[in-house]
Amino acid sequence: MNSRLLSIIRKEFIHILRDPRTLAIMFIIPIVELFLLGYAVTTDIRHLNTVVFDADRTPQSRQLVEAYRASDYFAIARYAQSEDEIAVLLDSGAIRAGIIIPAGYGDNLARGAVAQVAVLIDGSDPTVASTAFAASQSVGQAQSIKIVTQRLGVDVTRLGGIEIRPRVWYNPELRSANYMVPAVIGIILQFLTTLFTALTIVREREQGTIEQLVVTPIKSWELVVGKVVPYIAIAFFDLLEVLVLGTFWFGVPIRGSIPLLLGLSVLFLLASLGMGLFVSSVARSQLEAMFLAFLTMLPSIFIGGFLFPLEAMPGWLQAISYLVPLRYLLVIIRGIMLKGVGLGAFGDQVLALLILGPFIMFGASRRFRKSLE
Amino acid sequence: MISLQGVTKRFAAITAIRDLSFTVQAGQVFGLIGPDGAGKTTTLRVTSTAMNPTAGRVTVGDIDTVRAPEAVKQLIGYMPQRFALYPDLTVVENLNFFADIFGSPRAQRAELIARLLGFARLTEFQTRLARNLSGGMQKKLALAATLMHRPRVLLLDEPTTGVDPVSRREFWDLLTEIHLQGVTIIITTPYLDEAERCTRVGLMYRGELVACDEPRTLRDGLGATVLEAQSAQALQARHAVEKSEGVLTVSTHGDVLRLLVDRAERAAALQAVWQANGITVGNVRVVRARLEDAFVLMLTRHDKT
Ligand SMILES: Nc1ncnc2c1ncn2[C@@H]1O[C@H](COP(=O)(O)OP(=O)(O)OP(=O)(O)O)[C@@H](O)[C@H]1O
Ligand SMILES: [Mg+2]
Numbered sequence: 154m155n156s157r158l159l160s161i162i163r164k165e166f167i168h169i170l171r172d173p174r175t176l177a178i179m180f181i182i183p184i185v186e187l188f189l190l191g192y193a194v195t196t197d198i199r200h201l202n203t204v205v206f207d208a209d210r211t212p213q214s215r216q217l218v219e220a221y222r223a224s225d226y227f228a229i230a231r232y233a234q235s236e237d238e239i240a241v242l243l244d245s246g247a248i249r250a251g252i253i254i255p256a257g258y259g260d261n262l263a264r265g266a267v268a269q270v271a272v273l274i275d276g277s278d279p280t281v282a283s284t285a286f287a288a289s290q291s292v293g294q295a296q297s298i299k300i301v302t303q304r305l306g307v308d309v310t311r312l313g314g315i316e317i318r319p320r321v322w323y324n325p326e327l328r329s330a331n332y333m334v335p336a337v338i339g340i341i342l343q344f345l346t347t348l349f350t351a352l353t354i355v356r357e358r359e360q361g362t363i364e365q366l367v368v369t370p371i372k373s374w375e376l377v378v379g380k381v382v383p384y385i386a387i388a389f390f391d392l393l394e395v396l397v398l399g400t401f402w403f404g405v406p407i408r409g410s411i412p413l414l415l416g417l418s419v420l421f422l423l424a425s426l427g428m429g430l431f432v433s434s435v436a437r438s439q440l441e442a443m444f445l446a447f448l449t450m451l452p453s454i455f456i457g458g459f460l461f462p463l464e465a466m467p468g469w470l471q472a473i474s475y476l477v478p479l480r481y482l483l484v485i486i487r488g489i490m491l492k493g494v495g496l497g498a499f500g501d502q503v504l505a506l507l508i509l510g511p512f513i514m515f516g517a518s519r520r521f522r523k524s525l526e
Numbered sequence: 527m528i529s530l531q532g533v534t535k536r537f538a539a540i541t542a543i544r545d546l547s548f549t550v551q552a553g554q555v556f557g558l559i560g561p562d563g564a565g566k567t568t569t570l571r572v573t574s575t576a577m578n579p580t581a582g583r584v585t586v587g588d589i590d591t592v593r594a595p596e597a598v599k600q601l602i603g604y605m606p607q608r609f610a611l612y613p614d615l616t617v618v619e620n621l622n623f624f625a626d627i628f629g630s631p632r633a634q635r636a637e638l639i640a641r642l643l644g645f646a647r648l649t650e651f652q653t654r655l656a657r658n659l660s661g662g663m664q665k666k667l668a669l670a671a672t673l674m675h676r677p678r679v680l681l682l683d684e685p686t687t688g689v690d691p692v693s694r695r696e697f698w699d700l701l702t703e704i705h706l707q708g709v710t711i712i713i714t715t716p717y718l719d720e721a722e723r724c725t726r727v728g729l730m731y732r733g734e735l736v737a738c739d740e741p742r743t744l745r746d747g748l749g750a751t752v753l754e755a756q757s758a759q760a761l762q763a764r765h766a767v768e769k770s771e772g773v774l775t776v777s778t779h780g781d782v783l784r785l786l787v788d789r790a791e792r793a794a795a796l797q798a799v800w801q802a803n804g805i806t807v808g809n810v811r812v813v814r815a816r817l818e819d820a821f822v823l824m825l826t827r828h829d830k831t
Binding site for chain 2: 363
């Protein structure tokens with residue numbers, strides 16, 4: 154290999170090793186990020202604080218409350234003495250849901266009439282509310298079928314009709330960690346390579362060492378490649394770190410091929426290194442480089458399908474998201490880890506990365522010149 | 527060896543150097559001096575290929591710096607004004623890095639490094655991080671790094687600024703040795719005693735070359751007489767005669783007045799002015815001109831035209 158390139162790589166490794174704090178940060182960031190996202194970002198909504206106002210006080214009303222309690226969605230903390238009390242508790246945020254059973258509920262059921270129950274749900278967090286909404290209905294319906302069955306003395310579910318049997322593939326328990334951990338790999342790869350590529354190049358300028366480098370025979374590409382190779386190595390180390398932790402701590406499966414995962418990640422790196430290079434050509438200081446690198450992360454996080462599903466976005470935003478390289482990598486990583494599918498399933502994504510990566514890289518290197526001006 | 531022809535370098539709003547032309551013969555030590563912002567650094571940058579001139583032509587060893595920068599880079603060693611080696615690399619690592627990227631043969635590498643370290647008196651500090659060296663040692667290390675590929679031309683931007691007088695002398699001893707090996711040198715310096723040691727000196731002012739000659743010629747061709755005098759009221763004495771006829775410049779250094787006048791005979795008239803103002807000034811005498819006097823005068827004349 155080219156000996157100038159090797160000496161730049163060697164020099165860059167020395168810089169990294171002599172800065173133990175940054176080195177530690179590079180290895181700790183993925184762990185922190187993994188744990189934060191693995192635990193905090195959870196859509197598994199259970200045990201909502203709930204208060205019951207039972208104005209009926211009959212065996213039938215107590216049965217209904219037990220059914221809600223047994224569903225696991227509602228944690229019934231205590232009983233209220235009036236509807237107003239529930240309203241106050243909802244206002245203060247102390248509870249997320251209130252169940253109101255009016256007087257006469259038991260009687261109505263006994264007469265074979267329709268008995269009404271009100272469930273109040275705090276809708277300020279839509280995710281929580283929609284879960285509570287669906288759960289309150291399904292618990293009520295199940296209870297209703299039970300009562301009808303008892304009255305008729307025959308099992309109504311045996312009378313024909315439709316039975317829906319949903320079966321969830323890839324992530325049968327619908328665990329958020331299975332969705333988040335693969336995505337963290339993508340975020341880490343992009344963040345580390347973009348940020349540190351930008352920082353290491355801007356540092357040469359800020360430190361003034363670029364002035365000495367420009368009068369040596371180093372070529373621009375040698376400087377860039379030599380400087381980013383060590384960070385690519387670290388990014389891959391972090392990738393493996395996240396894979397290992399994700400598997401053994403969060404129990405996330407890796408159903409597909411790890412070499413394929415690594416191979417396609419390299420393809421993605423072309424794009425994220427390009428963004429780092431671009432940032433370095435714009436930023437005048439390391440601080441600015443840091444801000445800009447964070448800025449490039451925003452679209453990836455919000456419209457790259459990392460936190461929010463792409464399908465739920467308005468059309469124009471979805472259109473923009475086609476320019477976000479992370480979008481394709483996330484499909485690839487989730488596909489390999491959760492579905493265990495092979496290269497054949499990613500034709501579109503690979504093609505998109507093959508176009509975007511070189512395009513960003515080319516644009517950035519046109520801006521980047523090994524020069525003082 | 528080095529030639530600038532009509533070189534101009536413009537930044538967005540500033541013209542750092544304007545229509546600059548001079549040549550440096552092989553084996554010369556050319557000193558570039560001038561006040562802050564005169565364009566010295568810019569001149570070295572366009573010569574070193576670190577920047578391209580906006581207009582004009584620079585050649586080093588008859589090679590055009592814009593057309594064949596790579597060939598020029600092999601010929602020159604450029605030491606920037608600001609310390610530009612890696613602070614977190616040791617002395618030896620820095621030297622090895624620059625030797626590597628110039629592809630200098632490994633066989634004689636160890637010997638060259640040992641010789642340069644000895645020559646710069648850095649042998650005992652070779653495993654020290656560059657950031658932990660004293661200012662003077664950093665300057666010597668930077669010089670050593672520019673010598674790793676045995677350049678024929680050295681471009682040194684204020685290599686002795688901020689260095690104590692002893693280290694400054696040491697540095698010039700090193701330069702003399704390099705010079706004796708036939709290396710052509712352009713050096714910028716704020717110290718006029720250093721300028722006197724150069725083969726030729728160029729005075730820059732506001733991006734232009736105001737004068738360029740041997741230091742002795744510049745000094746002797748002053749075209750004025752230097753007077754010195756002593757006074758406890760040096761400042762008042764200076765104000766009293768600043769506008770007098772025949773007085774070119776006056777400066778004070780403690781209780782010493784230094785006057786540049788067109789003829790030595792002006793001394794009597796000056797004494798009369800001081801007496802009339804009740805200022806006691808004694809010991810008025812003609813002294814030898816210094817390079818500094820020549821430059822002060824040239825800059826004053828340049829401002830007036
Ligand atoms: N990269 C740049 N961008 C814009 N202006 C610049 C740049 N470099 C230099 N200048 C301007 O050009 C002029 C000449 O600067 P230069 O650094 O060449 O002067 P100098 O003689 O080396 O000064 P000093 O003695 O302070 O080092 C100054 O006005 C400076 O502000
Ligand atoms: Mg300068």
